[in-house]
Amino acid sequence: MDQINWGIIGCGDVTEVKSGQAFNKVPHSSLVAVMRRDAEKAADYAKRHNVPAWYDDADALINDPNVNAIYVATPPGSHADYAIRAMRAGKPVYVEKPMARNTAECEAMSQVSRETGMPLFVAFYRRALPYFLKIKELIDTNVIGDIRYVRIQLNWQPAARELGEGPEPNWRVSPDISGGGLFHDLASHQFDFLEYVLGPIKAANGISRNQAGLYEADDIAMANFEFQSGVLGIGSWCFTVNKEQRLEQTEFVGSKGKLSFSFFEKYFIRVETETGVANYDIPFPEHVQQPLIELIVKDLRGEGNSPSTGETGARANELIDWITGS
Incomplete structure (x- = not known):
């Protein structure tokens, strides 16, 4: 990839300052579309942050030809579903943490990443701060x-x-x-x-x-x-x-x-x-996810490696499952 054009699924609070604006501040990266089930809130977010397109349907964003990478910023209960749908559509995924609700869902996501060859990253941004x-x-x-x-x-x-x-x-x-x-x-x-x-x-x-x-x-x-x-x-x-x-x-x-x-x-x-x-x-910087997003963009462009991937991200879920007996 040369230019990384991001679409956000779930443009809620976490994207307002921590991550959303950072996509436009990283070289070779742009935020071109956002999605939220509440159409009014999706439209408002797009207007306030000058995002060209907005949707109230995840599949519409995933299939937008102008979007070539997906950021899943919903609560964990839908991470696996959206990430898998995006990767099967041929688009790399950056997913919020925790990666999913449990180890089994993380493994399902990683398996699809391996099958499709689509990179999978997790927002453990402290690895880059x-x-x-x-x-x-x-x-x-x-x-x-x-x-x-x-x-x-x-x-x-x-x-x-x-x-x-x-x-x-x-x-x-x-x-x-x-x-x-x-x-x-x-x-x-x-x-x-x-x-x-x-x-x-x-x-x-x-x-x-x-x-x-x-x-x-x-x-x-x-x-x-x-x-x-x-x-x-x-x-x-x-x-x-x-x-x-x-x-x-x-x-x-x-x-x-x-x-x-x-x-x-x-x-x-x-x-x-x-x-x-x-x-x-x-x-911390103004947008705490910006340093990690920069490394992910470089990874997608073949210029480096992200320190946080689906394989590393799943470990936190596994350890928590061990501790809680889940």
Whole structure:
């Protein structure tokens, strides 16, 4: 491909700033069509973002001759369906994370990618963000020595939309749509990046439960995991604490020190060794998916390789399935 002309299936909130505008800011890339089942909202999005075409039918967008690559930005429950339809139509696919609701759906998508030869990418954009690449650099250069273990802590209070108080229901806490709850949504980013930095996780187990009964999905999870390298990991995720208990931090503990950082809330990286403390503050770009989209466009043009593919993206779902017993 020379010019990558994108069509978005599901031009909702995630596409407003994180991704949608980035397609027009990457060389050899353009956003030429969008689709949403609500025709009025699709037309509004197209007008506000100067997109030439809009649809309220996915097949119409997929079969648009001006579209040669598809971005599936719907909730996970429809990822497999739309991605498979697009690949069978001969168009590469970039799909939101988590890749799908479970490992089986991910494998079905990857199988069609192999059968059709159509590339499949997943929006684990932290693999391309400068903030997270700095973390990887610090680990790769042995600043804190040999990694002994990883610890993830995430405590959040319920948001209004999760309590049914927002303008629209939150699909993230509806297992039929999301595949699980907020653990599925957020831990997928964490496990994907941990494997990017430390290599494959060979074993993981845990437990997840619904303690507070605020919604259908589980609201707490605990996990233990082991990397093939021998590094151990532990994690806890609780989404029903009060605001005073709010905490989101991940730590790499090594033979020479410790590296602490946040996946979602702050732009800090703190490195503690016997020589002192070093702090790094690397803000995210305006469109957080733009660096990864640029690499995907280069991949489609034969100029490089994307660090996030269907094969790597499916791993997060597999690990979460192991932990939750799904």
